Structure formats: C-alpha cells, structure tokens
Amino acid sequence: MTVQMREARVHRLPMSAPNDTSAIANLIASGEIDPGSIVAILGKSEGNGCVNDFTRGYAVQSLELLLSSYLDTARIHNICMVMSGGTEGALSPHWILFEAMSAMKANPARFPEGALALGTHVTDDFAPEEIGRLAQVEAVAAGVHAAMAQAGIARVEDVHFVQIKCPLLTAERIRAAGGASQVATTDTLRSMGLSRGASALGVALALGEISKAELSNAAIGADLSLFSTRASCSAGVELMGCEILIMGMSSQWSGPLAIGHAVMGDALDVDPVRGVLRSFGLGENGQLDPAGRARITALLVKAEASKSGHVRGARHTMLDDSDISSTRHARGFVAGALGGLIGHSELFVSGGAEHQGPDGGGPCAIICDRT
Template sequence: MGQAADGAVFRQRVMKSVQIHAFEMRSPDDTRALEQALEVGAIEGDEIVCILVKTEGNGLANDFTRALAEISLLSLLCRHLHLGRDDVEARISLICSGGTEGVLSPHMTVVCVSYQAGGTDVGSGPRLAFGHAHAQRVVHSGVGIDETAQRRAITAAVNQAMIKAGLYDHSAVHLVLVKAALPAGLEAGAQQQAKPALRAASALGVAVALAELSPEHLHDLSEVPRSAWSSRACVTAASDLACSEIVVFGNSPAWGGELVAGHTILADMLDSPSVARLLKQLGYDASPQLNAVDTAAVKAVVLKGEPPRSDIRGHRHTMWDDSDINALRHYRSAMGALLSGLLGCTRHYLSAGAEHQGPPGGANLCVIMQAPASPTHNAREP
C-alpha cells in the first residue's frame, strides 16, 4: 500500500518482470555458477522458469552432453527447491542443445520471472513477457507420427502460453521455443527418423498460432512446401519427455523490468545487415560492432536455421558434402562467427534442424537486450 500527498491510501501497483542471467560452463555438468547464485540469493529458485543450455557436444544423434547437462541441472534444482524431479520439470523448462563450434561459448541462460512493486510505467514501453505451456505427446501411428495431431496440439499450447504471458497481439511475440516430445517406445533409429517430421509439424503449429499460416492449407502436412514457415519458431525434438513444452517470449505493456525482445529473418548465411537492423530497432548501433557497454546489454540470442541445399549467393559450398564434418557443425561455426562479430559476445543459442523454421537457407533470429533507456544500462561506464 502507498499514501498520496493528501493522505489518501492507494493500492501499490505490482507487475511481473523477466530477468535473464547467463553463466559460462566449464563442462556439460558444470552447474557451479548457478548454484552459487542460488546460495547467495542473486537468483531465487522459485523464480526460475526456463533454462537454455549450449554444450560442447556435437549436437548430433550421439551427443550425450545434453542429457548430462539436464541431469546435473535437475539434481541441483531438486536439492535447492526441495522438490521431486517431476515437479521441477513441470515448473521449469530445461532446453539443452549441443554444438559450440568455432567461437561459440558453452553456457546456460537462466530465465526468471518475479513480481515487483511499482513496476515500469506504461509510458516507458512494452517489456519482455514470458509464457509457458504443455502439449500432450502424440502417439506413433505405425507408419510415423500423427503430424496433424502434433500441429494442432502445438497450436493450442502456443495460444495458451500467449494468454499466460498477456500477449494478445501476434506481432508482440518474438520467439516460440518448442521442446517437442517424440512418441514413446521408439527405438533409437526410429527416433532419428521421426525427428524431422516432429519438428516440421511443431513449427507449422507455431505458424498457425501466430497467424502466419492458415490451418485450411495444412490438411496433409507431408505435402506442405518448404516455402511455408514460421518466422519465430525454434523447435527441438526429445525422446525423454512426457509431453511437449512450449515457451513464448514477447513484449507487453503489462510487464515491467528492463528487458525487450526483437526478432528478424536472415535471408541467408551472409545476412549481417538484417542483424544490424534488428539491433537498431532495439535501440543499439553495431557499426561495425556493439561497444563494450552495449554488448553487456545483450541477455540472450537465439538463432534457428540450417545450411542451404544449393549455393550461397551464386557460389558453391561443400557443407553437405563434407564426410569429415557434419553440415550442421559447419553451420553453427559460421553463424556463430557472424553473430559474435556484430554483438561482441559469444554466448548464443544456435540451433539447426530448421524444418519450416525460417526461409530455406535463411534463419530465425531473436535477440533479448536491456532497453537502452533502462537505469542499469545507463549506469554503465563507456
């Protein structure tokens, strides 16, 4: 409660806000930095809603580092929150991805939601909002997954997450992360075969939820052309989930805090101007790189894409033909360098396997930063 100058008592405004913390990882099971932050109170365990992890594994079918990172995080969170594994998994989305080739740094990004009295004034503009939902795991049809059921389940879950976040305008959504659950009982080989269809159906579900595609054109998902895609989806497939998990980030005037998100489409692997334009929209200038103060304002970077099947601007490439290095590892290395050169930092969540996620040969990019006018950013010395 508060008191006005004339003595009248009024109810103090309370708003939700998102905080994001990034910690480097010395190994896939390194949770020491997060544990220390929890112990000293820099992070409240009850406020953690999502953790994104990039490990130094190969990011391919035999990458054990993702499971190792997830097990280590679950162990820490269960101890700290005094909860069982199922309860932790229901409250917190753990999304782990392998592949930190080139300049990329192994790290975790911890997303927290807190309540604050007073909040940010509406006049200061929309701030980062977060929503989380679950979708029932689809069953195996005998010849493959039920792609239509998966698409519909993801569409419904994205809508639910948007409502939880208070994001009622599709244009206010800047990123939808989907951790799609593979059907139970599939052997390892069958899992790998099912992943592309699962990612594709999930991405199309996001596109429908965000009004990027009409469901009337998606009767047979196997016939949907690659030219149909979502501009804000980032989908991974996992075999150890009881249900699919959906996380939505956007900007809303109903949320406080100092963070804002933006997204853009990269037309190809050389499209650094689109990244620079996105930074400009967020209030920053990469000419040719963010200065040290502005680099510190970068809180999360998520890119989803994969190498083009043909040339790059008329020139042949050999990423898909290299028998020594997987094409997706080539891709992460190249795109990590492009982003790091502009942003001046190397902690990026960069994921491949982009069926119906961004244009063919291009990519979806979301950047979350401190608002330029935020007190914390302005307090930094140049």
Template sequence: MTGVRLLTVPTTGPDDTAALDMLAENGSSIDDVLAVVGKTEGNGCVNDFSRTLAAAAWGPRLTDDAITVFSGGTEGVLAPHVNLLVADDSRDPRHDRGLVAAVGTTPVIPLEELGRAGQCEAVRDTVAKLLVDLGIGSDDVHLVLVKCPLLTSTDIAGLRSRGVEPVSDDTYESMARSRAASSLGVAAALGEIDDDTAQAALLGLRQAWSNRASASAGAELDTCHVLVLGESPAASNPLRALHTEMTDAYDLAALQDAAAVVARAGGRIRQLFVKAESDPTGTIRGLRHTMLTDSDINATRHARAAVGALAAAVKGDGAVYVSGGAEHQGRPGGGSVTVVYEVEPPTDTPNPGALR
C-alpha cells in the same frame, strides 16, 4: 502475466548447475526459475548425450513447473552456457513495459504422431494456452522456443512391430521432421499460417514458416517443452525483445540491422536466439555449398559453426544460442532471429517489433 529477468552464465560442462548459485545474489530462488535454456558441447545429433546429461543434472534441481531446453553443438566459437529465465514481477516505475515469459509442456507425443499432425497440433494448442496465460496477443510475441522429441532406432523398430510406419526410418531425419512439426504448430498458434497450410507443409510445402519459432530435437524427452517470450505493458522491467530473420547463412546485415535498432533504443544486447540451416537447394547466393553432402560432419554442425560466428561477432561473445536445423523457422536456407536486450530508463522508443 510473468515479468522476467535473464541470467546468462558460462558452464564448465553439461552437468554444471553452478548458475543456480547466482540466484540468491540477484534476490531470487530456485522457485523463481521458469526455464533453463542451454548450449551443450555434444554433437547436436541423435546420440548427443550432453543434452541428456544436462537435463538429468538440472531437472531434479528445478520445480515441477520449470522446463529445460538444451541444444547440443557448440562448434567453432560458440561457448557452452545456460540462460536462466527467472520470474520477477517487481515493478520499476521508470519502465512502461517489459519482457514476459510463460512455459509449458505438451502431452506425451505418441511415436506414431512424431513429425506429423498430432505433434503440430499439440504444440499449437500449448502455445495458444500460454498466450492466454500471459494475457498478450500474437503480435506481442518475439520468440517461441520448443524442445521436442526424436525417433531412436528402437522407437522405429517398435512402431514397425505394431504395423505402424514411422514418419522417417532415419533417426537424424526424424529430428528435422520433429522440428518442422513443432515450428508449424508455433506458426499456426501465432496466426502466421492456417491449419490447412500447416498440414500441406508437413507434406512438403516449403513456403510456410515462422520467424519467431525456434525448435530443437533430442532423445532426452517425450513431450515438447515450450517457452514463450513477449513484451507486455502490464510488466515493468528493462528487458525488451525484437525478432527478424536471416535470409541465408551469409546474412550478417540482418543481425547488424537488429543491433542498430537496439543501439537506437539506447540498449545493449543480452542474448541472441538464432536458427541456422544448410540451404536445402545446395547453393547460397549462386555458389554451391557442400554442407549437405559431407559424409563426415552433419549439416546442422556446419550451419551452427558458420552462423554462430556471425552471431557471436554481433553480440561480442560466444555465449549465444545458435541452434541448427531451421525447418519452417524463417525462410528456407535462412533462420529465425530473436534479440533480447536491456534498455536504460526512461525509454520513449517505440517497440521495434518485427523487422521483417
């Protein structure tokens, strides 16, 4: 079991690691950092080098066991920032539970398995192991964050030279396939779907998802980086979490309902982790949208900007983690939502858990 603290720090660029200077002020060191989860100001697509730059800057400064998750794209009001998940097992007797976290990486994902069963199973098994490490059940989990690989044009050519057909011959679509496989692995690990349903979903079944999964893809890694956040009575800290989902990109009510739960608990929102998706039907509440047919701006960029504005309004600032592409991360057209918040002791409010 690893209790955690959360530091959210604005950045001046993808290579800005100044957030580490705040650790000493909070009684911690680099050795205590479990994960760095950041939003960088690239395009969030296949050639987003801001993610690669951030990973290259942060990786050498962290321990071998720490992970990085960088999501590109800070369109609209979204602010570039990093979230440091810092191990802290100190106990505050005024709290009878607290936020816990565990991180891990899958084995290297073979290119021929990217977006397919092998990747799904690798994520499933890694999440299951992390739950055991934390000593919590699936009902205690509020977020599983995954950073996964994608296929470059070089990867696709290499597969075909070996007589292997890739999951997609489109690099942008390979991001979606990778996110989907990772998210279905999370859903399987948490018992939200069974393995047969996961396999059917890989082949096109849309009605399978986890509202606790958040996956993003990038060219900066060849394994899946996995972060599990949950609550445990074995921890004793002021951080809590809840999860819900947006049913579509207009669903401000879902975020407001979550904020109301936090308010009733006497807490304040520390961070929102939200997935955003351009509805695959091409409509939202009966009205046609053009996000999927815009040849100038990728659909994930549209979705991040739209949903990011709602999330920022609820939190009160733009340093929110909004990631585009929500395949099997919440219902189609919507997206998973996790709220991390802080309560003042004492708290007698029951764990709100899942809202939907």
C-alpha cells in the same frame, strides 16, 4: 497509484561441461536467483546435436539434481529445460536462465511498450507415431496459445520468439510403435527434422502465419514455403513431449528487458539482426563496443544449410559431408557471422531450421537491457 506487475530476469551463465551447474548454484546461494521464480533454462551443450547427443539429457539431469534441493518434482517438471547440442567453431557452452518475478511498479509508463514477457507450456507426451505429424502440430499450436495466456500476451504480433524442445524417434521407439508402417520415418536423424518442422508449423498456425487448410502430414518437412518467422525448435532424445517457451512484449510486465526479432534470409544476412540492435539504440556499423555488448542479455537464432547447395550463388559443401551433419556446419558458420557482429561467443545458435524461416535462413531474437 502502483500497479502489480511481473518482471522477467534473464541470466546468461558459463558452462564448463554439461553437468556444470555451479554458476547457477552460486547465484542461488547469493540470492540473485530465486529457484521458485525459474520458468525456463536453455542450455548450449558441447555434444554433436544429433540423435545420440546425450549431453542434453546429462545437462537436464544435472539441472534437476541441483533444483531438487529447492523445489519439488512437480515444480521442476514445469520448468522448460531446452537443451541444444552443438557448439561448433568457437561457440561457448552456456546456460540462459529465465525468471518471472512479482514486481511493483510505480510508473508503468516508463516503457510504454511494456517489457519482456515470458510464458511456458509443457505438452503431454506424444506416441511415437504422432511425432512429425499433424498431431504434434496441433498440440504445439494449443500449447503456444496456453503460454501466451500465461504470459498475458493478447496479440500474436507481440510474440517475438517461441523456443521449443521437441522429441525424436529412436529405433526402440519405432519398434514400440509397431514398426515402419506406423511412424513418419524410420530414419532417426530425419525424425529430428520432422519433429522440428511439425513444432515450427504449430507455432506458425498459432500465430496466424499459416492456415490450417494449408497443413497436411505430407507437407511437414516437404513444403518449405510454409514457415514461422518466430519459431526456434530443437529436437532431442531426452523427452517425448514438447517444452514451449514464449518470449514477447506485454504491458503487464515491467523492468528493463525487451525483446526484438528479425529473420535472416540466408546464413550471411546479418543486416536484419543489425536492425534489431538499432531499434535498441545500438547503432554501430561494426562490432558492438563493450558497453553495447554488455546490454545484450541473449541472442537466439536458427541456422541451417540451404537446400540449394549455394549461399549467394557460391557453392557450399555442407550437404555433401558424409562425416559431419550439415546442422553442425551451419551452426558454426552462422555463429561466426553473428559473433563478429555482437562481439562474444555465448550465442544460442540452434541447427536445423525446417519451417523456421526461409531456406538457408532463420529467425533471430535479441533480448536487450534498455537501461
């Protein structure tokens, strides 16, 4: 008896510049990517990852221009386009494209635990005064539940990673809201952290990692004992709502791809990541060999500079650099640690981990081909 299921496909593709969609275009032309099946595209672009990083919007505009030849505007709007700026160190700019395909599977017991499942949701736009506040938390929590339902994931423990793109405040948006008294902060760089934090707390609330009673506007960005172990949130100027991509495991999905997650306790804590690799049968103690490396479709991780100013008792200066944001230092540092483990530099390392894992650490997810 055949079972009608869905199958996730994931493509990691190079990017020579934020407007370089040629690798995607080539796979569409060859038939390897069906534009109608695309549900999300992540991008690591080479900007500064701060408020004025327009490489993110440039990348989204370039993707929309490419896809407009195949899809109508409404369909393009429903594709989650999560652009994360900052490729410090040897991080390589790249795309990660997700497809959800219809699939017929004669033997659903081949992988009894199911396969990689994808769900998406795009929230309504926020008013500037809602960014970084409870309204954003609650909207994201509802969006996570909607994306889980779309993915056919019934249990919160089967959600392994939630990738979110969220908005930030600009001087113009603050003015439009009525000034400083109306918004969570007038510091536009800090607004990125508050927005990331509110989004992460929305994930934590939806997945039962925290309770609603623990939440308040004052707790956002302040009570860092509240966090999600599966949220990855990136803020940008190019949108006013949140785009949510759920990645988990479901028996309603087939195919060779699976996802696992871990939490890094600090920027050097690669052992939990190694544990995920072992769960996929990649048990090398050192760097993955070429065959093992080829099975890793994507690695996604959060990075931040610890608020204590130390990593394992040794002082760091990431928080004291007035020229370069600490998020940029953290991305480069964690990318180096994990790049040495995986063996390549196309890693989706996102900076700023407010309420995303413990201080100085962050959630990490690996998508692996089990064949």
